[in-house]
Amino acid sequence: MNAIDTFRDCTPRRRMRPWFAAAALSALLAGPAALAQTRGGTLGLIASPEPPSMVLAMNSLVAAQYMGSKVFQGLLTYDGSMKPRPELAKSWKVSPDGLTYTFELQEGVKWHDGKPFTAADAEFSIGKMLPAVHVRTRVVLNNYMASVKATGPLTLEIRLKSPFAPFISMFEAGTMPMMPKHLYDGTDYATNPVNQKPVGTGPFVFKEWKRGAYARLDRNPDYWKKGLPYLDGIVFYVIPDTASRAVAFEKGEVHMLKGGDLEVSDMRRLQKMPGVDYTTKGWELFSPQYHVQLNHRKPPFDNVKVRQAIQHALDRDFIVNTIFEGLNRPATGPFTATTLFHDKAIPQYPFDLNKARALIRESGVDVGKTPVKLMTVTLGGNYDRLFEYIKQMMEQVGFKVTLEAADAGTWASKVSNWDFDLTTNLPYQFGDPALGVQRLYITRNITKGSPFGNNQGYSNPKADALWDQAGVELDPAKRARLYSELQTILAMDVANNWLFDSDMPTLSRSTVRNAVTSAHSLTDSLDTVYFQK
Amino acid sequence: MNLAAFIATKLGKALGVLLGVVVINFFLIRLAPGDPAQVLAGESGAGDAQYVENLRRQFGLDQPLPTQLALYLKGAVQLDLGYSYRNHVPVLDLILERLPATLLLMAAAFVLSISLGVALGALAARTRYRNRHRWLDSVVMSSAMLLYATPLFWLSLLSIIVFSVLLGWFPAFGMETVTAGHTGWARVADIGAHLVLPAGSLAAFFMAVYARLTRASMLEVMGMDFVRTARAKGVTAGRVLRVHVLRNALMPVVTFAGVQLGQLAGGAILTETVFGWPGIGRLMFDALMQRDYQLLLGVFLVTSAMVVGFNFVADLVYRLLGAGAASAGTRGTS
Numbered sequence: 001m002n003a004i005d006t007f008r009d010c011t012p013r014r015r016m017r018p019w020f021a022a023a024a025l026s027a028l029l030a031g032p033a034a035l036a037q038t039r040g041g042t043l044g045l046i047a048s049p050e051p052p053s054m055v056l057a058m059n060s061l062v063a064a065q066y067m068g069s070k071v072f073q074g075l076l077t078y079d080g081s082m083k084p085r086p087e088l089a090k091s092w093k094v095s096p097d098g099l100t101y102t103f104e105l106q107e108g109v110k111w112h113d114g115k116p117f118t119a120a121d122a123e124f125s126i127g128k129m130l131p132a133v134h135v136r137t138r139v140v141l142n143n144y145m146a147s148v149k150a151t152g153p154l155t156l157e158i159r160l161k162s163p164f165a166p167f168i169s170m171f172e173a174g175t176m177p178m179m180p181k182h183l184y185d186g187t188d189y190a191t192n193p194v195n196q197k198p199v200g201t202g203p204f205v206f207k208e209w210k211r212g213a214y215a216r217l218d219r220n221p222d223y224w225k226k227g228l229p230y231l232d233g234i235v236f237y238v239i240p241d242t243a244s245r246a247v248a249f250e251k252g253e254v255h256m257l258k259g260g261d262l263e264v265s266d267m268r269r270l271q272k273m274p275g276v277d278y279t280t281k282g283w284e285l286f287s288p289q290y291h292v293q294l295n296h297r298k299p300p301f302d303n304v305k306v307r308q309a310i311q312h313a314l315d316r317d318f319i320v321n322t323i324f325e326g327l328n329r330p331a332t333g334p335f336t337a338t339t340l341f342h343d344k345a346i347p348q349y350p351f352d353l354n355k356a357r358a359l360i361r362e363s364g365v366d367v368g369k370t371p372v373k374l375m376t377v378t379l380g381g382n383y384d385r386l387f388e389y390i391k392q393m394m395e396q397v398g399f400k401v402t403l404e405a406a407d408a409g410t411w412a413s414k415v416s417n418w419d420f421d422l423t424t425n426l427p428y429q430f431g432d433p434a435l436g437v438q439r440l441y442i443t444r445n446i447t448k449g450s451p452f453g454n455n456q457g458y459s460n461p462k463a464d465a466l467w468d469q470a471g472v473e474l475d476p477a478k479r480a481r482l483y484s485e486l487q488t489i490l491a492m493d494v495a496n497n498w499l500f501d502s503d504m505p506t507l508s509r510s511t512v513r514n515a516v517t518s519a520h521s522l523t524d525s526l527d528t529v530y531f532q533k
Numbered sequence: 534m535n536l537a538a539f540i541a542t543k544l545g546k547a548l549g550v551l552l553g554v555v556v557i558n559f560f561l562i563r564l565a566p567g568d569p570a571q572v573l574a575g576e577s578g579a580g581d582a583q584y585v586e587n588l589r590r591q592f593g594l595d596q597p598l599p600t601q602l603a604l605y606l607k608g609a610v611q612l613d614l615g616y617s618y619r620n621h622v623p624v625l626d627l628i629l630e631r632l633p634a635t636l637l638l639m640a641a642a643f644v645l646s647i648s649l650g651v652a653l654g655a656l657a658a659r660t661r662y663r664n665r666h667r668w669l670d671s672v673v674m675s676s677a678m679l680l681y682a683t684p685l686f687w688l689s690l691l692s693i694i695v696f697s698v699l700l701g702w703f704p705a706f707g708m709e710t711v712t713a714g715h716t717g718w719a720r721v722a723d724i725g726a727h728l729v730l731p732a733g734s735l736a737a738f739f740m741a742v743y744a745r746l747t748r749a750s751m752l753e754v755m756g757m758d759f760v761r762t763a764r765a766k767g768v769t770a771g772r773v774l775r776v777h778v779l780r781n782a783l784m785p786v787v788t789f790a791g792v793q794l795g796q797l798a799g800g801a802i803l804t805e806t807v808f809g810w811p812g813i814g815r816l817m818f819d820a821l822m823q824r825d826y827q828l829l830l831g832v833f834l835v836t837s838a839m840v841v842g843f844n845f846v847a848d849l850v851y852r853l854l855g856a857g858a859a860s861a862g863t864r865g866t867s
Contacts, residue, residue, distance in 0.1 A: 042712050050819070052573075052620040061576045135574060139581055190591055195621040211620075212631055212811030214711050235711050239809040247693055247705050409567025409824045412575030416585075449582025451575050 041531040047236040056177035065174040069523035072200035076171035098163030119150035124181035166432035174523040203229035203527035230530035256508040282521030283504040292497035305363035307494035315351035331498040341483035371400040372421040415451035615827035624831040635812035639797040641732035650743025658751035681741035706809035731808040750782035791847030
């Protein structure tokens, strides 16, 4: 398995596009048939790759979230347009100054061991456990949160040090899972035996996990949403081989596959089978973008004209339509089309080899003098062809490129330590530029130690000032203006050579209903999923 | 050398080998770039430098290497193979959970390949010896050649397509039907059905090897003086083949069986991958990719202990069989 193996699982978000209204309308028109949810049935899914743990506080691998979000829940969920919806919190208020968040929690919620879920659990999770162990959330909580307090048995108050507009987008199970205080407080979180039999509030209860074979969740009979879930249980099969996964889906033992589970060609084949549904919705919260990352510290990539030339030399339409067989969408800038404040009207780099060669001449850099290595981490056959393509196109404009294959560990280590010429990366944008994009370009994030910082070494003081301004701005119109200006600057500087907004398809048997209902189908509890009889 | 001394020497060597395996592997796996903390952060698509540093401290990776090795050895002696922080599970638990699946697959493939292989090889040799049905020899040997040359992953996928997708005789993946809730004999039958395709594919290659080995070795023995003498003395052809020829011809087969067991003990990564078989080979492969040092060392230690054990048994069998064959040979020529 491999580092970015996990992010192969990804799609974009279309903000409140007609599909949404159409879906609602067709549900109405379908009438009683659509309402006849039936109880029963066990849903077969694939754990790919098999995650090490499903305890969401300590592991936010895509694969871990896919499993753990049926057991653990957050205070909120988000619909396809990223609007918050109640989950463990039944209502919430944000003060006008953007500093105080108040949550009213649901009544009658119980942990799987029977103990009641209260504001004390939320306070413990947000105030103590997540700031210590959550890979992403800890940074935001430690930087922005002043205090979190249970002001009543079911009321929670969070105070921030400074306004942080995207904070409200951070309350789903993958980002801020609620953890049981009575089982974790005062223990060593990592070695706590309860990690092997996770206890949450979700619609499904941990039953057993035979590593390498399957993990099994059973229906929670005491689930706090009355009458739910519809399913008797969920089984996550561990099938490491993509061809065997396709067979399992064809045989009907697995009912739903996500993009990363299959090679694109297999997916295109299964998509055409009768009785199979296909969608790329449900990944808006993650919105990953695939880009080529050049090391700006070294020649020839320290020259902006050279970076612009590379952007002209790569045909993003060809990459999407031919190499990826129509999957993904060509990137038009540093923000994915589904990230908030995305602006299309910024400088573009249409495919033009002559323009690329001209730019290189203008730069005065002899690019052939410095042979470079493209460090690759394969995520499947299509990616292998992409690497070959990048090499070919760069060589057509004068570069000398060799491919250097790396496994996940090697890649993470080398990118973390800036030890590369050029490579590719697929970071999530998490729906909001302040959460997922800023970290890749702001100067203070030029640090060693993590592969998801500003590892290319891009620095522009003007951009830095804009990031800081936009992060604390609460007025959406003003934020949009600041981010438009930023996108233009990043595009002019070619702060990364973005290729495509990554699509994350979901393939399901048509009998499986309600599978994709939010901006994060991955971290959905699936409590309303049912089999149509 | 008497048997007790033989066993003591072998055991002493075995312990030395195990210590070597641990120490060499301990340093070897650290030569690969990246560590478990970086991989974990890498997979999450996020993670700042401080987070990675915290993990490293928790994993004990901030200690000097000799200290880490000493701690590991001290634990290993007490059968404590450490904790997989990645999986939040003690290493020994992870290994013991996967070991039965590997042993089952291994035993099935081993028995299948050696019994069928030797039987087919003997059959082929017999047709030559009696000079009847020579076509059978050609059929057996060319089939063996075909199996020998077919890549394992291709054979595995093909067997899934034919026997699972098209014919629906056997399940395509996994070790048992998770949702069926079988118990007792129903469960045994269910696991058996799941075992057929992976064990069959895995056995195919070795079966071919055994068939060729047995046949070649038998043909060689058939030409020896003591066989001619036995025939001259009027011993029936069947008895000559069974007692005089086959028994003496088995030595190379046993030698090779020891090698096969050693290979199987490390798990059959390819077979486990294609059939989703929850064995130790996948565990090792994943641990390597994830730089889960403790788990990887644990798997190396356990599998090499098994290899050493099997070789020990093979040596013992060889010794006993050698003594038996010698006496049979003596009887034959007297």
